[in-house]
Amino acid sequence: MTSANQAFLTDFTSMSSIGATDGGGVDRQAATVADGQNRNWFRGLVEGLGFSVRYDSVGNQYALLELVPGAPWIAVGSHLDSQPLGGRFDGAYGVLAGAHAAKRAQAAMANATDPAQFNIVVINWFNEEGCRFKPSMMGSSVYTGKITAAQALDTTDPDGVTVREALEAIGTIGDFELSVAAYVEIHIEQGRSLEDSAISIGLVESTWGANKYEFVVNGDQAHTGATIIADRQDALLGASALVVAAREIALKHSTAEHMVITSCGEFNVFPNSPVVVASRVNLLVDVRSTDPDVLAAADADLHARVEEIEKMANVRIERGAEHAWGAKSYDQAGLRLAGEAADSLGLSHGVVRTLAGHDSTNMKDIVPTIMLFVPSVEGISHNERELTRNEDMVAGVELLSEVLLRIVNGEFVSASDTTQDLITESTVDA
Amino acid sequence: MTSANQAFLTDFTSMSSIGATDGGGVDRQAATVADGQNRNWFRGLVEGLGFSVRYDSVGNQYALLELVPGAPWIAVGSHLDSQPLGGRFDGAYGVLAGAHAAKRAQAAMANATDPAQFNIVVINWFNEEGCRFKPSMMGSSVYTGKITAAQALDTTDPDGVTVREALEAIGTIGDFELSVAAYVEIHIEQGRSLEDSAISIGLVESTWGANKYEFVVNGDQAHTGATIIADRQDALLGASALVVAAREIALKHSTAEHMVITSCGEFNVFPNSPVVVASRVNLLVDVRSTDPDVLAAADADLHARVEEIEKMANVRIERGAEHAWGAKSYDQAGLRLAGEAADSLGLSHGVVRTLAGHDSTNMKDIVPTIMLFVPSVEGISHNERELTRNEDMVAGVELLSEVLLRIVNGEFVSASDTTQDLITESTVDA
Numbered sequence: 001m002t003s004a005n006q007a008f009l010t011d012f013t014s015m016s017s018i019g020a021t022d023g024g025g026v027d028r029q030a031a032t033v034a035d036g037q038n039r040n041w042f043r044g045l046v047e048g049l050g051f052s053v054r055y056d057s058v059g060n061q062y063a064l065l066e067l068v069p070g071a072p073w074i075a076v077g078s079h080l081d082s083q084p085l086g087g088r089f090d091g092a093y094g095v096l097a098g099a100h101a102a103k104r105a106q107a108a109m110a111n112a113t114d115p116a117q118f119n120i121v122v123i124n125w126f127n128e129e130g131c132r133f134k135p136s137m138m139g140s141s142v143y144t145g146k147i148t149a150a151q152a153l154d155t156t157d158p159d160g161v162t163v164r165e166a167l168e169a170i171g172t173i174g175d176f177e178l179s180v181a182a183y184v185e186i187h188i189e190q191g192r193s194l195e196d197s198a199i200s201i202g203l204v205e206s207t208w209g210a211n212k213y214e215f216v217v218n219g220d221q222a223h224t225g226a227t228i229i230a231d232r233q234d235a236l237l238g239a240s241a242l243v244v245a246a247r248e249i250a251l252k253h254s255t256a257e258h259m260v261i262t263s264c265g266e267f268n269v270f271p272n273s274p275v276v277v278a279s280r281v282n283l284l285v286d287v288r289s290t291d292p293d294v295l296a297a298a299d300a301d302l303h304a305r306v307e308e309i310e311k312m313a314n315v316r317i318e319r320g321a322e323h324a325w326g327a328k329s330y331d332q333a334g335l336r337l338a339g340e341a342a343d344s345l346g347l348s349h350g351v352v353r354t355l356a357g358h359d360s361t362n363m364k365d366i367v368p369t370i371m372l373f374v375p376s377v378e379g380i381s382h383n384e385r386e387l388t389r390n391e392d393m394v395a396g397v398e399l400l401s402e403v404l405l406r407i408v409n410g411e412f413v414s415a416s417d418t419t420q421d422l423i424t425e426s427t428v429d430a
Numbered sequence: 431m432t433s434a435n436q437a438f439l440t441d442f443t444s445m446s447s448i449g450a451t452d453g454g455g456v457d458r459q460a461a462t463v464a465d466g467q468n469r470n471w472f473r474g475l476v477e478g479l480g481f482s483v484r485y486d487s488v489g490n491q492y493a494l495l496e497l498v499p500g501a502p503w504i505a506v507g508s509h510l511d512s513q514p515l516g517g518r519f520d521g522a523y524g525v526l527a528g529a530h531a532a533k534r535a536q537a538a539m540a541n542a543t544d545p546a547q548f549n550i551v552v553i554n555w556f557n558e559e560g561c562r563f564k565p566s567m568m569g570s571s572v573y574t575g576k577i578t579a580a581q582a583l584d585t586t587d588p589d590g591v592t593v594r595e596a597l598e599a600i601g602t603i604g605d606f607e608l609s610v611a612a613y614v615e616i617h618i619e620q621g622r623s624l625e626d627s628a629i630s631i632g633l634v635e636s637t638w639g640a641n642k643y644e645f646v647v648n649g650d651q652a653h654t655g656a657t658i659i660a661d662r663q664d665a666l667l668g669a670s671a672l673v674v675a676a677r678e679i680a681l682k683h684s685t686a687e688h689m690v691i692t693s694c695g696e697f698n699v700f701p702n703s704p705v706v707v708a709s710r711v712n713l714l715v716d717v718r719s720t721d722p723d724v725l726a727a728a729d730a731d732l733h734a735r736v737e738e739i740e741k742m743a744n745v746r747i748e749r750g751a752e753h754a755w756g757a758k759s760y761d762q763a764g765l766r767l768a769g770e771a772a773d774s775l776g777l778s779h780g781v782v783r784t785l786a787g788h789d790s791t792n793m794k795d796i797v798p799t800i801m802l803f804v805p806s807v808e809g810i811s812h813n814e815r816e817l818t819r820n821e822d823m824v825a826g827v828e829l830l831s832e833v834l835l836r837i838v839n840g841e842f843v844s845a846s847d848t849t850q851d852l853i854t855e856s857t858v859d860a
Contacts, residue, residue: 223811224812225786227620236695240670247667265654266703272695275561276513
């Protein structure tokens, strides 16, 4: 293994000790103490390598590596926050890989005849996971104008702490602003298609479409030990039937060509006492598919089932917040560039779709974007046992370096087409 | 309305302000600040009426009214703790009714030719509800030897606070001990059979049989946005299917003669994050019936369904703690005595069964026990809208007074058959 790759693995091991859990994962939820420790660790690392670090108004962290003063910026990034009892690779791998790849591209340019056409910024997007503060992909959603900074900052966690308060508590908020000309992200696959086909690199061609719903099932509180069935309006029964229905819909609507995946990850019961029929359950249900028509059919079925469940459990089901994105393609030129870069390094690659949302899902809507995957062992993710092998991690860093090098050389987007961006210097972040 | 009944209602209104909720109910969960306030309020009230108050080692509160020094004791009681957002009648009515009835029986005996054969103790049983600390009916379960004091005291709430710590914090724990010769309890029905048949008083002839289970559904944590259905071991799906199955079992096994009721009141999902397939759900399921054979058939069906659900959701379901009681009868002589007392007052009455557990469910296993119900409007209970009308409350106090009077006169149990009980004076309760 090259010393550069060994250095990457050493840094990765070091980062993985921050917020480490007993089961071999990490717990670094957004803007917690552990997330703050990790952000500062990363800042220390990259400042030592010649980057300068800034924060924007919603806590996105920018590590700036200037190759050519005044040139426009190319971004590479992912997120350092994790799920509770999450894996140590999800997001964190991509941010660290971005920093190493940027340095390698810088070193390669030092020997080049022509100067670089772009500078490189590594972005650690705030709160991609969305477990402490909803919605997920919060930092990149603000950056791409999908939600406002004020909405994000006023969001509260279950204890009533706002994003603003939490970011101020860990001291990683500022007023930096930066436009970028293109975006690259590398991430673990979190599925097992690469492993199953023994391929090193996934080139992401599109996202799945997804409809996400927040349902509120309203029943009436009653005594479990005294209320006969006919008198019950059992919110827990209604919500449970909805979870079961969601799975049935996934199985019913999946075809050989287009899979449907339904999920429910959060489910809160009130008052949740052993002898009380629940008065209310709040739950999140999402429906995803690679095909818009299949998704629409599954979605219609879900809403028909909601009406049936209302009658069966004698409850009223409200649909609260919702959030949808269509199946969308990544940049085709980017897909070709990444494939050629992989070929040049002798890395096997294949085209994949991403079922999960990533910050690149947002970024691809505003700038040309490339998304790369490295394999996950057994597809296990959001789990302390999440694993990407060392050889796959370093292959990803090598590919990312090559992709960045090609981009700063003007092979993806043109510097002359890009508005010269002003960097607003941060005044409050230290 | 008599001034005595008016005094009862005034005291009831005063007590209902302690731990009052915006919705007209109370939140006085066991050994919380509000429960402590109410215990002290009750102590102040009854000490002013000539009772003396003691606590035993698990926080049961004894209000002693001595009619004849050295005579054995008859207990009347219920519980002052409530559900979160509970009603103001459940339990609290019975304790206050007991104190008023004891005073009325004492006053009636002052005019009697023969002296009383018993003294009267009003017992406020600790933690009948079981919402903060499980199991329910904790104080009477220790008193009747079903669990040990040590087990009860070491039980923790969701924040890790033990019963011992919580009782010490509100200062209502001691070392008092007292044996009693008989027990009487009056309670709101929490169902609507009395209201539906326009009857004032329910004479409880038996409890329903109940099997209560704590299930742990074990899946595997995974990313909702990246894990295909075939790879999921979704604990939330398994637990939801179990909730739905429980309802199906109730409907399937209920007959015209014997109803089956199934419930799930507590349901906790881990890690409960919006984008994570749940790794574990802990839930409580109970199955109740008036008939032991019907109960056994429903129970067998539930366990068969557990195995099916394990396969369907690819999860492993463990059965944790369980707790069962058979359908059992109350004392037949007590039923007759209460019916005659009601007749003497011109109160309509009927025989009912109790679906819910009460402290009398425990007490009837060790001493002759009488259980009385007053109507609940629309059967609503464990709900802030729980209501028992003033006229029904005062009718109940009048009947309870008459029943107690007959018991202290030796019409239920014989004082000579009763071991002379020593009162161990409390040393640590203040």
